[in-house]
Amino acid sequence: MASALGSPSAFGQSQFAFMRGNAFEARVKADGGAELLRLVHEKLDARAEPPTSGVVPDLSAVGPEGRTARTALALREATAAGVWTLLDHPLLALEVAGSPAFLEPDAVVVHPDGSWTVVEIKSFPMLDGSADAAKVGAAARQSAVYVLALERVAARLGAEPEGRAGAEGRSAKEDSAEPEGRHAQDSAPAPKVRHTVLLVCPKDFSNLPTASAVDIRKQRSVTRRQLDRLTRIEDIADALPEGTCFSPDLPTPDLTVAVESVPATYAPECLSACELAFHCRDRSRAEGAVTSLGRSLRAELGGLTTVADVLSASRGESGDPTDPAVAALRRAAELRAEALSGGPALHPEASGHAT
Amino acid sequence: MTTVFDPGAEAARATDAILCDTLHGTHRGVVVDSPPGAGKSTLVVRAALELADAGRPLMVIAQTNAQVDDLVLRLAEKNPELPVGRLHSSDADPYDKALDDLPNVRKSAKAGDLAGLDVVISTAAKWAHVKGVEPWRHAIVDEAYQMRSDALLAVAGLFERALFVGDPGQLDPFAIVGSEQWAGLSYDPSASAVTTLLAHNPELPQHRLPVSWRLPASAAPLVSDAFYPFTPFRSGTGHGDRRLTFAVASDGSGPDRVIDEAAESGWGLLELPARHTPRTDPEAIRALAQVVRRLLDRGGAATSERAPDPAPLTADRIAVGTAHRDQAAAVRSALAELGVPEVTVDTANRLQGREYDVTVVLHPLSGRPDATAFHLETGRLCVLASRHRHACIVVCRAGVTDLLDDHPSTEPVQLGVTVKFPDGWEANHAVLSHLSEHRVAWGS
Amino acid sequence: MSLITTLARLEAVDTGRAQPLATVRHRHLSDRPLVFVPLTTAGEAGAPLGALVGTDRDAPRLLVVPQPRDRDLRFAFLAELADVVLPYIDSYAEDVEAAERNETDPETGKRVKVEVELCADAPQLIVPSRAGIDFVRLLGRSMRFRRTAEQDPETPHPAPPRVPLLGRWLTHYGERARVPGSSLLLALTDVLSRHWATGQSSLEDQHLGALLAWIDPPDDESGAEAALRAELQRDAKGQLVCPPAGPATDPAFDNKLLAPAIERYDRARTALAAAEDGIEADDRLGELTAAERQIRDLVASRTRPTWDAVWRGLDLLRALPEGAHATDRWTRDRWSFTGHRDRVLAGEPPQPRRDDAVTAANKLATREREQARLEAQEALDDPLVMAGRRLAGEAFAGEVTDVVMAYSEGKRPSPRPLVTVRTDDRPHLGERAKVYRSLGGKPQAAEFVGYEGNGGNGEEQGGYGEEHGGYQSGGALDDNGALVVLRVVDKMGRGKEPETGSVPEKGDLVCFTLFEHEQRGGAKLPDPEETPWTHGGPPGETEATPQLHAPDAVTEEDVL
Numbered sequence A: 001m002a003s004a005l006g007s008p009s010a011f012g013q014s015q016f017a018f019m020r021g022n023a024f025e026a027r028v029k030a031d032g033g034a035e036l037l038r039l040v041h042e043k044l045d046a047r048a049e050p051p052t053s054g055v056v057p058d059l060s061a062v063g064p065e066g067r068t069a070r071t072a073l074a075l076r077e078a079t080a081a082g083v084w085t086l087l088d089h090p091l092l093a094l095e096v097a098g099s100p101a102f103l104e105p106d107a108v109v110v111h112p113d114g115s116w117t118v119v120e121i122k123s124f125p126m127l128d129g130s131a132d133a134a135k136v137g138a139a140a141r142q143s144a145v146y147v148l149a150l151e152r153v154a155a156r157l158g159a160e161p162e163g164r165a166g167a168e169g170r171s172a173k174e175d176s177a178e179p180e181g182r183h184a185q186d187s188a189p190a191p192k193v194r195h196t197v198l199l200v201c202p203k204d205f206s207n208l209p210t211a212s213a214v215d216i217r218k219q220r221s222v223t224r225r226q227l228d229r230l231t232r233i234e235d236i237a238d239a240l241p242e243g244t245c246f247s248p249d250l251p252t253p254d255l256t257v258a259v260e261s262v263p264a265t266y267a268p269e270c271l272s273a274c275e276l277a278f279h280c281r282d283r284s285r286a287e288g289a290v291t292s293l294g295r296s297l298r299a300e301l302g303g304l305t306t307v308a309d310v311l312s313a314s315r316g317e318s319g320d321p322t323d324p325a326v327a328a329l330r331r332a333a334e335l336r337a338e339a340l341s342g343g344p345a346l347h348p349e350a351s352g353h354a355t
Numbered sequence B: 001m002t003t004v005f006d007p008g009a010e011a012a013r014a015t016d017a018i019l020c021d022t023l024h025g026t027h028r029g030v031v032v033d034s035p036p037g038a039g040k041s042t043l044v045v046r047a048a049l050e051l052a053d054a055g056r057p058l059m060v061i062a063q064t065n066a067q068v069d070d071l072v073l074r075l076a077e078k079n080p081e082l083p084v085g086r087l088h089s090s091d092a093d094p095y096d097k098a099l100d101d102l103p104n105v106r107k108s109a110k111a112g113d114l115a116g117l118d119v120v121i122s123t124a125a126k127w128a129h130v131k132g133v134e135p136w137r138h139a140i141v142d143e144a145y146q147m148r149s150d151a152l153l154a155v156a157g158l159f160e161r162a163l164f165v166g167d168p169g170q171l172d173p174f175a176i177v178g179s180e181q182w183a184g185l186s187y188d189p190s191a192s193a194v195t196t197l198l199a200h201n202p203e204l205p206q207h208r209l210p211v212s213w214r215l216p217a218s219a220a221p222l223v224s225d226a227f228y229p230f231t232p233f234r235s236g237t238g239h240g241d242r243r244l245t246f247a248v249a250s251d252g253s254g255p256d257r258v259i260d261e262a263a264e265s266g267w268g269l270l271e272l273p274a275r276h277t278p279r280t281d282p283e284a285i286r287a288l289a290q291v292v293r294r295l296l297d298r299g300g301a302a303t304s305e306r307a308p309d310p311a312p313l314t315a316d317r318i319a320v321g322t323a324h325r326d327q328a329a330a331v332r333s334a335l336a337e338l339g340v341p342e343v344t345v346d347t348a349n350r351l352q353g354r355e356y357d358v359t360v361v362l363h364p365l366s367g368r369p370d371a372t373a374f375h376l377e378t379g380r381l382c383v384l385a386s387r388h389r390h391a392c393i394v395v396c397r398a399g400v401t402d403l404l405d406d407h408p409s410t411e412p413v414q415l416g417v418t419v420k421f422p423d424g425w426e427a428n429h430a431v432l433s434h435l436s437e438h439r440v441a442w443g444s
Numbered sequence C: 001m002s003l004i005t006t007l008a009r010l011e012a013v014d015t016g017r018a019q020p021l022a023t024v025r026h027r028h029l030s031d032r033p034l035v036f037v038p039l040t041t042a043g044e045a046g047a048p049l050g051a052l053v054g055t056d057r058d059a060p061r062l063l064v065v066p067q068p069r070d071r072d073l074r075f076a077f078l079a080e081l082a083d084v085v086l087p088y089i090d091s092y093a094e095d096v097e098a099a100e101r102n103e104t105d106p107e108t109g110k111r112v113k114v115e116v117e118l119c120a121d122a123p124q125l126i127v128p129s130r131a132g133i134d135f136v137r138l139l140g141r142s143m144r145f146r147r148t149a150e151q152d153p154e155t156p157h158p159a160p161p162r163v164p165l166l167g168r169w170l171t172h173y174g175e176r177a178r179v180p181g182s183s184l185l186l187a188l189t190d191v192l193s194r195h196w197a198t199g200q201s202s203l204e205d206q207h208l209g210a211l212l213a214w215i216d217p218p219d220d221e222s223g224a225e226a227a228l229r230a231e232l233q234r235d236a237k238g239q240l241v242c243p244p245a246g247p248a249t250d251p252a253f254d255n256k257l258l259a260p261a262i263e264r265y266d267r268a269r270t271a272l273a274a275a276e277d278g279i280e281a282d283d284r285l286g287e288l289t290a291a292e293r294q295i296r297d298l299v300a301s302r303t304r305p306t307w308d309a310v311w312r313g314l315d316l317l318r319a320l321p322e323g324a325h326a327t328d329r330w331t332r333d334r335w336s337f338t339g340h341r342d343r344v345l346a347g348e349p350p351q352p353r354r355d356d357a358v359t360a361a362n363k364l365a366t367r368e369r370e371q372a373r374l375e376a377q378e379a380l381d382d383p384l385v386m387a388g389r390r391l392a393g394e395a396f397a398g399e400v401t402d403v404v405m406a407y408s409e410g411k412r413p414s415p416r417p418l419v420t421v422r423t424d425d426r427p428h429l430g431e432r433a434k435v436y437r438s439l440g441g442k443p444q445a446a447e448f449v450g451y452e453g454n455g456g457n458g459e460e461q462g463g464y465g466e467e468h469g470g471y472q473s474g475g476a477l478d479d480n481g482a483l484v485v486l487r488v489v490d491k492m493g494r495g496k497e498p499e500t501g502s503v504p505e506k507g508d509l510v511c512f513t514l515f516e517h518e519q520r521g522g523a524k525l526p527d528p529e530e531t532p533w534t535h536g537g538p539p540g541e542t543e544a545t546p547q548l549h550a551p552d553a554v555t556e557e558d559v560l
Helices: A017-044 A062-082 A133-159 A217-229 A232-239 A252-260 A268-272 A277-285 A293-302 A309-316 A323-341 B007-024 B038-052 B065-078 B095-099 B149-158 B192-201 B220-227 B255-265 B282-297 B325-336 B378-384 B401-406 B424-438 C002-013 C073-091 C130-144 C162-176 C190-197 C208-215 C223-232 C251-273 C278-318 C325-345 C357-381 C383-391
Strands: A085-088 A092-095 A099-104 A107-110 A118-120 A198-201 A210-213 B029-033 B058-062 B084-087 B105-108 B119-123 B135-142 B159-166 B206-208 B245-246 B267-272 B300-304 B306-310 B316-323 B342-347 B355-360 B388-397 B438-439 C034-039 C050-052 C061-066 C096-103 C111-120 C125-127 C186-187 C395-406 C418-423 C432-440 C440-449 C484-488 C509-513
Touching: A017 A107, A017 A118, A017 A198, A017 A210, A017 C251, A062 A085, A062 A092, A062 A107, A062 A133, A062 B255, A092 A133, A092 A217, A099 A133, A107 C509, A118 A133, A118 B029, A133 A198, A133 A210, A133 A217, A210 B424, A217 B245, A217 B424, A232 A293, A232 B306, A232 C073, A268 A277, A293 C002, A309 A323, A309 C002, A323 B192, A323 C002, A323 C383, B007 B029, B007 B038, B007 B206, B038 B058, B038 B135, B038 B159, B058 B065, B058 B149, B065 B119, B084 C208, B095 B105, B105 B300, B135 B149, B149 B159, B149 B192, B149 C357, B159 B192, B220 B378, B220 B424, B220 C162, B245 B255, B255 B267, B255 B282, B255 B388, B255 B424, B255 B438, B267 B282, B267 B325, B267 B424, B282 B316, B282 B325, B282 B355, B300 B388, B316 B325, B401 B424, B424 B438, B438 C395, C002 C383, C034 C073, C034 C130, C034 C278, C050 C278, C061 C073, C096 C186, C111 C325, C125 C130, C130 C162, C186 C190, C190 C278, C208 C223, C208 C278, C251 C278, C325 C357, C357 C383, C357 C509, C383 C395, C383 C509, C395 C484, C418 C509
Parallel strands: A118 A198, B029 B159, B029 B206, B058 B119, B058 B135, B084 B105, B084 B119, B135 B159, B267 B388, B267 B438, B316 B342, B316 B355, B355 B388, C034 C125, C125 C186
Antiparallel strands: A085 A107, A092 A099, A107 A118, A198 A210, B245 B300, B300 B306, C034 C050, C050 C061, C096 C111, C395 C418, C395 C509, C418 C484, C432 C440, C432 C509, C440 C484
């Protein structure tokens, strides 16, 4: 769509990166996931019995609904069996903004105690135990969504016999409880989804896997709140003019009109995250929005939002001089002009007589 | 629970256990988490006196000169005979002049001059320069959560064992340059002293003071849940123990109605219409000043467990808290215009450790077009929301919830760093949702 | 971001050209810097693809790894790189001057002056962007633990001689680049955006081509248009006209040009290996050479535009006069260079994988001190920077309107003149706040007494971090500005009367800062061997400590 709008994104993946990512994931999951299970045991559950031969259930089914059902079944069986189990590319469903979204984590591991761990396999390296923090952050947020989706599955499984699941509405304290805290009661409790995920990356300069536990409680609680609050897609759709269509096959002007009917808040960070960012940037620049230069710029500008308004206020051509933002802008403009003109010798080294 | 919660007994039990570990324990360190108003200073003074009584030479490490002077004064008040040394810098006016009136307090810029005294007190920065002395048998490190790991590294060689006391919910220490390079290392120099200490010595006994004597029953649950999810605490007083009343009836204005709401429930949110403003939002500043003015004009009286009779709500019992210094300065000017010069107005940093009957707070995110990590920092909101004995009134522009939603936390994550939980984004949402139940609209 | 910077950015949008953020150059530039433009392979942990490197802008040395996954080719690349970089570094190691340094005498424990060598100048490395600095660190990390056959005859994959040494130097430069104000290793985008504000965000400023487009647009085009072209314009083959400054390459380049070329190279190599006689081998060698030539041309075509852009950027920076204190900071860089030279000569082991507790704390303390020093020095060197500090209430400038002689109490009264300054600035002056002005290059201190015509003392001083700053209206100010009364407390000589010129006179224009001009040294930390129990005790005593100096385990899976 970005290309059709005339603002193609800078995205795209190098085939070198793609091939290497695939090769690495295959390596991590080779031999029935032996290496992966070993890492989960070592990093997250060292007190459990070590995995000998893990179970890797077949998750193939027809259609996304079929695959999610197959995944839920495999999770239930593995939890009941109490043996190390690797679910390779399971499919999970999560309602996002009123519509179901299907999610495919790299892997989910079921521990002997019946708890579940999300595993993310990335191809950026862990060098001497540390990794690119921005990339780890992105992986943590991604994993948090999987954890939430798994918790829905767990709640349903727990609800099946007696119904005492309730993954929702628990306080942060309970959320963080480790699986030891499980209640041993008559009914099957909801399986525990661990809030520490395993991030698997290449070690140093090699293609050998290494792993680190990542605590995603923060990302999970933020994501949960966002999902609760996210504008429902239907609400967005309701606000659109009748007959709005986003097909990339439309003529560019029509498509532009359609896309511009959806509100968006562009900031430079969008450039690294969204395929439509260059399109939104053009709009934002054309409107003269100061945020196109960075969100932080607005901090001291108060209600002034466009380049023209700010500059005219700073020159004293507009704006209320009692507004602190306007007063500060004028003072800033004066000081800047004075310094650039070499103005009064206010250079501390060069103090001299004013006359 | 079957037994009734007895705050006095709970607190005493905690204190006894702390002193027992400190005086008779086998570990080199003891860590005490103290929530707002839980009696940290009392504990520090008591521990110092008992260690001195036991004949153990003691050094006390605090973080600021004001904290050091305050401790010296408290010690002298409890035991005027105790020989205390105040180690100070060689700058001009290095200590509070009030110390000159204490006959048993010796002051010097040289540690050697203070050798042999029962207790020697100074800042971490000054202690770091003390070299070539016999180590002290015991130390107390005050405000240990606000001390950086590298500051502890510089002084830890001076003592054999130590009691570390602090409030984990307040503002974290920070570095003015990037320190990501060491993130995840147990001894990351920019981390808090307690983080490093416990990473290397996980077996050390950790205690917490379970009762806030400052925060009223209306505030403790919110502050505890939002900022101390792993070390919960209770209020030392019950719902009927504190009362705030006003002689003059409400005039129906926004300030008066929010005052009444806060007097009744302990919290008040005075909400101004949504608008993006500069930091020194003139309307919000004026609203803060008017709330303070009305608090004083309406003849407030505070009844508490401290005295049978109500105490008048005077200017020294009120404080205004802001995020930025320029905001504090603007509030001071606005108050001066309304003829209220003597109310404390300060930033969160400088309000740490202080206590008032009523606080009036400018919400750190009010009117902001963006939410930065600085404004979302959990400790900043925690300090502002936990200085009061009776009521806290927050002045804020509408729309902060939307602002938070527009700025989801997309923080980078460093491997191996213990997650500080909850984060500011989440805590802000929790506090706002509670405040919204006590909302009063400005001017309607 | 200060409002002054914000205004500069908005003016850049308005005028279509970058606007100055500085009136002098705040970083030292060598007369003969070594420019390094590396490219890396996507998806690999920094496996180099090639580089342009050298000191002659017209004759860069092109280094290429035709198959980045081949260890021998990679080693050949690193050896070639060492052959260019190390002679350049060595050329600065010999020329020394005598200097003095304070050291602790191991016997007496006293501080004594020791005569030492200080290199007269230091080598300077320039990379296009911040990612280039990270790549220098990564190369340093990957090389410094390698073993050569000479060091360890048993090592399974010996590195070429001098590769570990280059790794140590690149590591040193990478670490030094973290010190605020240092100039041994500079990312050109950082230096340019320190001196010019563009009409785009700081994120977009990291694109060297776009940044230069704003600073120095073509005659017939605005900066915005030129920057947009630099970012996005593609040729008929779908290739970016202005390739990224690296080390990462454009995916379209990888997929459409590089991948087929590497495939051709691989095929040619296999064919050559399978050649059955000399004639066939000659033919196939020709094909291999052609394939390699193609990859070299591709790498050259992606690096040469960046190479030229770097030199153009250096030209722009050289047009600014160097700030007075930038030279002072370069001397610190020379000390840093000399120190590392001495450690290498003394046969010390390579830098460990991780700093120990004491080293980390010392580095942090140094960097915080250097940050404060840099902020003060830039303001003292540059009225535009000082303007920002004035706006933030951290400095004030104005005219002296009155000077009243006064003296300290005591047996030997010293001069303590009261100076009144009229200023339009709004400094955050607290009670008895210390302020400083520069007098003959040295800071002279004064104490805030009060505002004339206003009994109050203004607002309190204190707080830290972001609480600082921000422009504040109101306060003790009317249309004619505020009258600040100060008491000068030092630098007036030893006599009862101040030395000539040491006290401001009526009519003088003065500028006082609330920040100190010089940084005090911090407290000395314990030696690493005396790391206290709170920080895990001395390093190396626990079993958990990894082998900090051991070479990486070499496996067939290595990519670097």
